[in-house]
Amino acid sequence: xxxxxxxxxxxxxxxxxxxxxxxxxxxxxxxxxxxxxxxxxxxxxxxxxxxxxxxxxxxxxxxxxxxxxxxxxxxxxxxxxxxxxxxxxxxxxxxxxxxxxxxxxxxxxxxxxxxxxxxxxxxxxxxxxxxxxxxxxxxxxxxxxxxxxxxxxxxxxxxxxxxxxxxxxxxxxxxxxxxxxxxxxxxxxxxxxxxxxxxxxxxxxxxxxxxxx
DNA sequence: CCATTGATCGTCT
DNA sequence: GACGATCAATGGT
Numbered sequence: 001x002x003x004x005x006x007x008x009x010x011x012x013x014x015x016x017x018x019x020x021x022x023x024x025x026x027x028x029x030x031x032x033x034x035x036x037x038x039x040x041x042x043x044x045x046x047x048x049x050x051x052x053x054x055x056x057x058x059x060x061x062x063x064x065x066x067x068x069x070x071x072x073x074x075x076x077x078x079x080x081x082x083x084x085x086x087x088x089x090x091x092x093x094x095x096x097x098x099x100x101x102x103x104x105x106x107x108x109x110x111x112x113x114x115x116x117x118x119x120x121x122x123x124x125x126x127x128x129x130x131x132x133x134x135x136x137x138x139x140x141x142x143x144x145x146x147x148x149x150x151x152x153x154x155x156x157x158x159x160x161x162x163x164x165x166x167x168x169x170x171x172x173x174x175x176x177x178x179x180x181x182x183x184x185x186x187x188x189x190x191x192x193x194x195x196x197x198x199x200x201x202x203x204x205x206x207x208x209x210x211x212x213x
Numbered sequence: 214c215c216a217t218t219g220a221t222c223g224t225c226t
Numbered sequence: 227g228a229c230g231a232t233c234a235a236t237g238g239t
Contacts, residue, residue, distance in 0.1 A: 082224090084220080086220065123233085202232085204231085
């Protein structure tokens with residue numbers, strides 16, 4: 001032969017059992033994995049875990065609603081929601097059916113489909129910005145409301161999570177989740193240390209409106 | 214580099 | 227009627 005064997009990119013979906021665990025464990029193991037939708041592939045560099053019904057920052061904290069219903073279903077499904085009237089954000093549902101927990105996909109590196117990703121993210125100043133942030137990542141992948149509830153594990157799934165290139169513990173950092181007003185203290189944001197595609201930290205809290213007359 | 218602000222609308226109170 | 231699991235543009239240091 002004489003050909004060096006390169007890291008093979010299996011396009012096989014991670015099994016549902018992968019997601020049927022506590023969201024913090026899933027979050028840790030999602031770093032370095034690939035999110036695939038059509039021609040674009042994003043390798044995850046930053047994620048956030050949202051735990052069960054006791055996590056005040058979780059969309060599921062106040063029970064089932066039409067928006068968060070997918071979170072209460074079985075693991076391995078996509079929960080996509082509309083944020084700030086502008087952006088879509090994508091989560092992977094974790095844990096057993098009926099237990100609402102998820103991992104927010106916050107950032108990654110585009111490793112395939114660069115041309116398409118660039119065309120969807122015309123404001124990005126460089127390729128590291130294409131999927132740097134949850135709204136940007138979702139935009140680069142072309143995910144929208146129609147992907148809410150998508151099954152990631154079914155054969156032939158349109159959106160998949162694949163093996164990618166898992167990162168060692170020595171490359172994983174953790175800290176507080178971004179942009180929250182509740183549950184700020186839990187260090188459930190995980191990222192690949194030093195990676196250029198990791199989003200900047202931004203504290204939460206709503207800006208106070210102007211003084212009324 | 215950092216801090217501030219407008220946009221924009223679905224969701225829940 | 228207020229509030230976001232955000233982004234991009236702007237202006238200052």
